[in-house]
Amino acid sequence: MKKIILSLVALVVLSCVSTYGQDKDTTKSGIILDGLLKMTDTVARQKKIEQLFKTGNEVDGEALVRFYNVKENRAMSDSAFRSTARRFPLGDYGFQSASMEVMAENDPAKQREKYLAMRKRFAHAANNRMGSGFVELSIAMKRIADKDLKGAFIYIDSIRTPSLLASAARGVYALDPAKAEEMLREIKSSSNNSGTGERNNGIDATYAHILISNGKIEEAAPLIKKVYAESTGMRRSDEIIGDYTTILRAENDYTGIITALEAAILEGKGTPDMRAQLAVAYQKMGKDTNSSFKTLNEALSRRIRQEVAPSMINNPTPFFTVRDINGKTVSLSDFKGKIVVLDFWATWCVPCKASFPAMQQVVNRYKNDGKVAFLFIHTWEHSAKEPLKDASQYLKSKNYTFDLYMDYYDSKTKTNPAVSAFKIEGIPTKYVIDRNGRIRFLIEGFNGGDEASAEEVSAMIELAKGDS
Incomplete structure (x- = not known):
């Protein structure tokens, strides 16, 4: 049985960067930011910044946060964030600030009190994001980490987004595998009927993973084969590849395992576990392991070298x-x-x-x-x-x-x-x-x-x- 890893909700960030990048930013705050960065008169720029701090709107506040991020001035960036959140308490930064306060609370009763106050506060805001489920999911995961499944469902029951409910089911699995499977079955049924087809692949992948973890290989097989066939590139995660090869191994399809794992390695997704599985598959099919890996490694090196060469600078x-x-x-x-x-x-x-x-x-x-x-x-x-x-x-x-x-x-x-x-x-x-x-x-x-x-x-x- 595979171990499902319980984790807090997080965004996967590829680089710790400022929000000002190489491409031209045409958002409102990006245009303001560009103007501030291009000002060569530092005195005039400081006056402009002070003006934005005092009388600017929420977009101006976002531009100031981004400006100080670019300037690596974390203290002023935090100050601009707090100032904007305080002046526009129902805006984006106000929501982020309130969310962080709720999620930072460790006492369940106090956290519930703060959460309900936040719901009430943002109920009629123009940009009400309480219904998205991210805050609820974060709190639920915290309750699950404390082995409080009943407390977790107080928040899970408020989540309406199928993909977030699927994430919650992963957490629930750690305490109640059968309940997690039941959740995924209901999520899959409701998402199929609601027309959210673009989300179904991810939900199917999670459902298949739970089924495999619960030992229901035959039931999971058509789901994971569909997910594997329809996912490409970064969307074909290590977990999807692992679940797919688990099904193939149960079916004694070692040719399929070789095809899948060689493709993953050539795409740069290779892991020690994949190579160990591939070695077994080579042996099962009577292939020489050393020469097979040598050929595969040389192909990987050639591909990457060809891709890298054009990016050489001087x-x-x-x-x-x-x-x-x-x-x-x-x-x-x-x-x-x-x-x-x-x-x-x-x-x-x-x-x-x-x-x-x-x-x-x-x-x-x-x-x-x-x-x-x-x-x-x-x-x-x-x-x-x-x-x-x-x-x-x-x-x-x-x-x-x-x-x-x-x-x-x-x-x-x-x-x-x-x-x-x-x-x-x-x-x-x-x-x-x-x-x-x-x-x-x-x-x-x-x-x-x-x-x-x-x-x-x-x-x-x-x-x-x-x-x-």
């Missing part, structure tokens, strides 16, 4: 300095003649940390290559007291063998100098620098897939070696 590297864990100041010149990989990260950045298993694979691959250096640069620290201790302890706790460097906040310039030198707007951001000190590759964010990510960085290193 830009100068800005001058920067960072400090090693002993406090010594170092710069790029200390690594002259080497391929240098810079990885800007922070302990609070979820996608930064999500990218580290892949980066550990790359570090392991080049650990005996004295011509390749890795600098994991901790920046934009939220802990003003001991950022070095925070970063070091995190890496140690995960057994990462990274060379840590610190880009400390400069109170005089109000910046983290190294990240500012590169004009980075979000992390994780990685650079591959050739032996001549030229930037050859830039990687922004993290799209998931440890195998593919490790191959991608490795391909960049090899291309940088050959072109310098």
Whole structure:
């Protein structure tokens, strides 16, 4: 039986970035933000900001929050958020602020009181989002984590969105597998009758997963086969692939397992578990495991190298300095003649940390290559007291063998100098620098897939070696 992991409701963020990106933002707040960033007269800009703080509307407040995010001024960003939420209590920021207060409450009775007050407060708001179910789902998950199923259903019963109800069912499974299955059966029936077809694939996937977890393989088979056939790319998750191959294994269809898992690996979704399953399937079909994996790995490397090559650039590297864990100041010149990989990260950045298993694979691959250096640069620290201790302890706790460097906040310039030198707007951001000190590759964010990510960085290193 598979274990269903209970988790709090969260948005999957691919990069810890400011909301101001490379593409032109044509939203109202984006236009205001663009205007503020383009103002060269700092005195005039400050007057404009003060005016927006005092008399601006909610869109102006959003622009101010985004402006200070771009400027890496978290204190002012928080101030702009609170100010906007206070001035427009029934607006978007007012809703977010109220939601955070409700979800932060740990006492069930007090949380219920705050929740009901919030429902009443936003009942007639122009942008009432209480009916969406996100707040209710978050509280329900919290009750489930406390093993309070009865308390969870007080909130689950208020959720009307089928996809969120399906998420709730995943949580319920941890305490009552039969009830979770019953919920999914009802959700599937109601969503089929309500015309929400675009949501059905996700609901079918969840229902099939619950059925498989409850040992009902035959009932799950047509559902998961439909989901697998209709899902592609990122929508074909590890869970869907795993459930699909579980069905094929029950049917002794090892040819199908090989086809599915080789396709997943070539798409960059490979995991150790997939490779272990594939090894068994190769053996079952009388294939030589070593040669089969060798052929597969070579195909994966070729594909990624072909995809990566066109993104090669040839830009100068800005001058920067960072400090090693002993406090010594170092710069790029200390690594002259080497391929240098810079990885800007922070302990609070979820996608930064999500990218580290892949980066550990790359570090392991080049650990005996004295011509390749890795600098994991901790920046934009939220802990003003001991950022070095925070970063070091995190890496140690995960057994990462990274060379840590610190880009400390400069109170005089109000910046983290190294990240500012590169004009980075979000992390994780990685650079591959050739032996001549030229930037050859830039990687922004993290799209998931440890195998593919490790191959991608490795391909960049090899291309940088050959072109310098």
